[in-house]
Amino acid sequence: MSSVAVFSKASPFDALQRWLPKLVLAPSMFIVLVGFYGYILWTFVLSFTNSTFLPTYKFVGLAQYARLFDNDRWWVASKNLAVFGGMFIGISMVVGVLLAVFLDQRIRREGFIRTIYLYPMALSMIVTGTAWKWLLNPGMGLDKLLRDWGWEGFRLDWLIDPDRVVYCLVIAAVWQASGFIMAMFLAGLRGVDQSIIRAAQIDGASMPKIYWKVVLPSLRPVFFSAVMILAHIAIKSFDLVAAMTAGGPGYSSDLPAMFMYSFTFSRGQMGMGSASAILMLGAILAILVPYLYSELRAKRND
Amino acid sequence: MTSLANKPALSLSRVAIYAVLIVAVFIYLVPLVVMLLTSFKSPEDIGSGNLLSWPTEVTAIGWIKAWATVKGYFWNSFLITVPAVLISTTIGALNGYVLSMWRFRGSQLFFGLLLFGCFLPFQTVLLPASFTLGKMGLASTTTGLVFVHVVYGLAFTTLFFRNYYVSIPDALVKAARLDGAGFFTIFRRIILPMSTPIIMVCLIWQFTQIWNDFLFGVVFSSGDSQPITVALNNLVNTSTGVKEYNVDMAAAMIAGLPTLLVYVVAGKYFVRGLTAGAVKG
Numbered sequence: 373m374s375s376v377a378v379f380s381k382a383s384p385f386d387a388l389q390r391w392l393p394k395l396v397l398a399p400s401m402f403i404v405l406v407g408f409y410g411y412i413l414w415t416f417v418l419s420f421t422n423s424t425f426l427p428t429y430k431f432v433g434l435a436q437y438a439r440l441f442d443n444d445r446w447w448v449a450s451k452n453l454a455v456f457g458g459m460f461i462g463i464s465m466v467v468g469v470l471l472a473v474f475l476d477q478r479i480r481r482e483g484f485i486r487t488i489y490l491y492p493m494a495l496s497m498i499v500t501g502t503a504w505k506w507l508l509n510p511g512m513g514l515d516k517l518l519r520d521w522g523w524e525g526f527r528l529d530w531l532i533d534p535d536r537v538v539y540c541l542v543i544a545a546v547w548q549a550s551g552f553i554m555a556m557f558l559a560g561l562r563g564v565d566q567s568i569i570r571a572a573q574i575d576g577a578s579m580p581k582i583y584w585k586v587v588l589p590s591l592r593p594v595f596f597s598a599v600m601i602l603a604h605i606a607i608k609s610f611d612l613v614a615a616m617t618a619g620g621p622g623y624s625s626d627l628p629a630m631f632m633y634s635f636t637f638s639r640g641q642m643g644m645g646s647a648s649a650i651l652m653l654g655a656i657l658a659i660l661v662p663y664l665y666s667e668l669r670a671k672r673n674d
Numbered sequence: 675m676t677s678l679a680n681k682p683a684l685s686l687s688r689v690a691i692y693a694v695l696i697v698a699v700f701i702y703l704v705p706l707v708v709m710l711l712t713s714f715k716s717p718e719d720i721g722s723g724n725l726l727s728w729p730t731e732v733t734a735i736g737w738i739k740a741w742a743t744v745k746g747y748f749w750n751s752f753l754i755t756v757p758a759v760l761i762s763t764t765i766g767a768l769n770g771y772v773l774s775m776w777r778f779r780g781s782q783l784f785f786g787l788l789l790f791g792c793f794l795p796f797q798t799v800l801l802p803a804s805f806t807l808g809k810m811g812l813a814s815t816t817t818g819l820v821f822v823h824v825v826y827g828l829a830f831t832t833l834f835f836r837n838y839y840v841s842i843p844d845a846l847v848k849a850a851r852l853d854g855a856g857f858f859t860i861f862r863r864i865i866l867p868m869s870t871p872i873i874m875v876c877l878i879w880q881f882t883q884i885w886n887d888f889l890f891g892v893v894f895s896s897g898d899s900q901p902i903t904v905a906l907n908n909l910v911n912t913s914t915g916v917k918e919y920n921v922d923m924a925a926a927m928i929a930g931l932p933t934l935l936v937y938v939v940a941g942k943y944f945v946r947g948l949t950a951g952a953v954k955g
Binding site: 385389392393394396397399400401403404405407408409410411412414415418427470471474475477479485487488489490491492493494495496497498499500502503504505506507512513514516517520547551552555556559579604607608610611614615618629632633636637642645646648649650652653656660 | 687688691692694695698699701702703704705706708709712720724725726727765768769771772773776778781784787788790791793794795796797798799800801802803805825826828832856857858882885886887888889892893903906907910911919922923925926929930933934936937938941944945948949
C-alpha cells in the first residue's frame, strides 16, 4: 500500500523532471529554428523576388542574381574582399606566429607584452576605424609625422587613392586581429612537448629550424582554426569599412557586407540585397564545410 | 642566484628577439597614444603639430564636447548591453547544462544546428529580423536591440557552458539524482557553484561583443535609441562643419573605454573566451 502511495506521489514529479530539460531547451530550439534557419530561408526567398523598399512576393527567378553579377559595384566589392581577405589573413598569420614564437623564448615581462599586443581586440572596429582614419589622414596623419621627422619625400595618401584604399583597411584590421593570432599560437606553443625540442637540440638542429620543421607543423589544428576565424572576420567586415572609408572614394573600398547594407537599407533594393547576403552565406559555407569536415575526420582518427 | 644558471645567455639572437618584441609593443601602442594626445589638444595645436607632438596646452575641451554629444548614446549602450548580457548568459548556462547532463534524443542535433550560429553572417537574417521587430512594435527601441543580441548571442553562450560542463564527471550528477535532487536543485547546488570561471568568460565575451556591435545597432535603431558605436560613426563621418579631431578622438576613447577597462581588469577571462570561442569542442 505504502509503496503505491509513494509511487503515485512521485509520478507527477518524475514526469515533470523528465520533461524539464526539454522545456528549458524549447525556447532556444524555437529561436534557432525560426531566428536562424527560418530567417535564412526567408532571405533566400526574398532574393528571388523583385522586392524594393518593401517585401513583395512576386517571383522573378534568378533575375536579382543576374543583376548582381551585372553590377560593377558588386565586382569591386568582391575583388576587394579577395584582396583584403588574402592580405589580412596572410599578414595577421605571419605577424601573429612570429610574435608568439618570439614570446615563447622565456621573455621577461611576457605578460605585460602580451597584454599590449592583444588590447586592440577589445575595441570596436568603429573605434579602430576612427583611430586609423586619423592616423592615415593625408596631410595631417603619419603622412606629416614622418615628414616632420625628416623623411622629406614621404607621402601616404592611400586613404584617398581608389587603387590603394583597401590597404588602409588591411592595416587597421591587422593591427586589431594579429594579437589574437599571437594569443592562439602562444597557447598552442605552451602545449608542445618540450622534450621534442630538447631532442632536436641534442641532434644539433638550430632553433629556427626546430620551430619551422617540428614545432609549427605540430600546431596544424591551430593554424586551420586561425585561418578560419580570420576568413570569417574578413567576410563579415562591415564596421571597419563604415568607419574608415564608408566604401569610398566612390565605391572603391566597398566590401560585400557594405554592399549588402547600402543596397538593402539605403537604396531600396531589397531583392538584390538579399541575393548578395545569400552569396555571403555561400562564401562562409565554402570555408566552413571543408574545415568542419577535416575537423570531424581528425576526431574520428584520434 | 641559482636561477641565473637557467637563464638563457644574452646572445645576439636574443637581443634581436627583444628588439622585435619591443618595436612591436610601440607599434601596437601608437594608435592609442595618438588618440589620447589628439583628444587633449586644441584645434590649433592639431593643425600646427603632428600626431605625436606634445600639446602646447593640454585642454579637456575635446572630451567635454565629445561627452556632451555622445552621453545619451553611451547610456543607451549600457541599457542594451547589461540586460542582453545577463539574459543571454543565463539562457546559455541552462542550455549548456541540458546539452551536457540531460541529453535526450535530438539534443545533439540541436547543438549542431545551434553551433552554426557562431558562423552565421548576420546579413542573411537582417531583413526578416527587422520585419519581426516591426511586428512586435520593437523597431528602433533599445528593447528591440536587447532582444536581437540575446537571440544571436545564444550560439556562443551555449557553446561556452556546454563545453565547460561536458568536462564535469557524470557521476556527480548521477549521485545527486539518486538522492532525489531535481533538475534545478542540481543546477543550483552543484553546477552553479563550480561555474564561476565560465560565467566570467561568458559575461566578458558577451559584454565586449554587444558593446562593440555596430551592424545591429545601425540597422535596428534610429535617433535616440542608437548605441555609442553608431553615434561615434555618425559624429566622425559627418561632412558638415569643421572637423574637430580632438572631439572625434575623445569620443572614440569614450566608446572604447568600457571594453578596455574590462580587458585590463579581467584580461585573463577575455583571452580564455577568445580561445574557447575559437577552438570549438
